[in-house]
Amino acid sequence: MIASYVVKLLMLIEVLMSGARLHVDALSMGYYDMSCPIAEPIVRDVVDQALRQDPTLAAGLLRMHFHDCFIQGCDGSVLIDSTRDSTAEKDSPANLSLRGYEIIDQAKQMIEDQCPGVVSCADILALAARDAVFFSGGPFYDIPQGRMDGSRSKIEDTINLPAPTLNTTALIKMFGQHGFNIEELVVLSGAHTLGAARCSSFKHRLSNFDSTHDVDPNLDSNFAKSMSRTCSQGDNTPMPLDPTRNSFDNAYFNALQRRMGLLFSDQSLFADPQTRRFVNAFAMNQAMFFFNFQQAMVKMGLLDVKEGDEGEIRLDCRKVN
Incomplete structure (x- = not known):
């Protein structure tokens, strides 16, 4: 048990010293332990049930987290719907094949019912991707939480996603x-x-x-x-x-x-x-x-995270407050 915690600590230290553009002052393991301890179990159960019905959704959740973090950082911006005045990231050709939005919506609603205005959509997405890996036979790993949700989601930003034709x-x-x-x-x-x-x-x-x-x-x-x-x-x-x-x-x-x-x-x-x-x-x-x-994955989940006044806790993952 002690050895396991030491390994996790060393992994996190290595991540934080890696030189990537990480902003982690507000992030920590067990961030919601006091404010919303049921957050992680809810996400885990929702993902588990969804993958039992459709195992292919695991790839969708993992890819969605990646596409979120590479654009504007891990701030849940990929979850925002387009409006009459703005075409969002999710409607970019690079994102049209993303799947699993309904899983994030379900987990968010269940968490809001228990802990209103506490858990960000960005954290729910990061946890869902982590759990999708585990329930598909991959490793389980702890991730620091406390990301805030961003308010910018623009189709033009997705030009920075890696294309399948790149060398x-x-x-x-x-x-x-x-x-x-x-x-x-x-x-x-x-x-x-x-x-x-x-x-x-x-x-x-x-x-x-x-x-x-x-x-x-x-x-x-x-x-x-x-x-x-x-x-x-x-x-x-x-x-x-x-x-x-x-x-x-x-x-x-x-x-x-x-x-x-x-x-x-x-x-x-x-x-x-x-x-x-x-x-x-x-x-x-x-x-x-x-x-x-x-x-x-821990390192990727820390890219350009929003902190404090830089973001918000969205009440609906599909739109800014």
């Missing part, structure tokens, strides 16, 4: 701007062990790829044929990102080794020597992947 050089630069090193880029990409992608995100790899190749040369030929069969059913047809789409494991990295990464950005991690060694390490050692993933 490793572009990914390293983009993640580096958020304070992540190359190993953290690879381990966070491992979130693609959950979920699926639509054909429109990878069909460019299957024909007229570049001036010398019709099909992406980094693709396994049989896997390319399988992708083509999927795309023959239309651009919106989904295909799993790895063979175990609802299980959080290291199968994603094993797939990259076999040149069966669905997205160009994923397979580029194995094609580039800078990132390949981390792909190989996580493919060989799932425990290492889990440990590094939980560290990187």
Whole structure:
């Protein structure tokens, strides 16, 4: 028990000293222990029940948290609905496939009934993503809480989300701007062990790829044929990102080794020597992947968080107060 707490403490210290743009003065473990102790259990139960009915929602919640944190920081801005005067982040083409908003809404309503005006939507989303990983077979990790909700949600800001067509050089630069090193880029990409992608995100790899190749040369030929069969059913047809789409494991990295990464950005991690060694390490050692993933997720959850007057506690996650 003591050893477990020591490990968690050392992990948090490493995160706080990592040099990323973190604002954590107001965040702490057990932030709601006195003001709303039922917050975490409510989120956990809501996520558990939702995933029992539809396991594919785990990928949606994890991706939603990532897309929230990379735009304006982890402030729940991705949850805000568009209005007549403003198109919000969630209506960006990059976010149209996000799923699980109703899970956040349900948890928020249940928490508001017990602790009105206390728990932020940003914290609920961070907890839901954490629990989605756990209920899919991944590691459980503590996260500091106390994020405030932001009020800005603009479609134009989503240009800063990494596209599935980026190469490793572009990914390293983009993640580096958020304070992540190359190993953290690879381990966070491992979130693609959950979920699926639509054909429109990878069909460019299957024909007229570049001036010398019709099909992406980094693709396994049989896997390319399988992708083509999927795309023959239309651009919106989904295909799993790895063979175990609802299980959080290291199968994603094993797939990259076999040149069966669905997205160009994923397979580029194995094609580039800078990132390949981390792909190989996580493919060989799932425990290492889990440990590094939980560290990187704690770090990501601290990006540009709002504190005090910088934010609010939204009463409805879909609109500012």
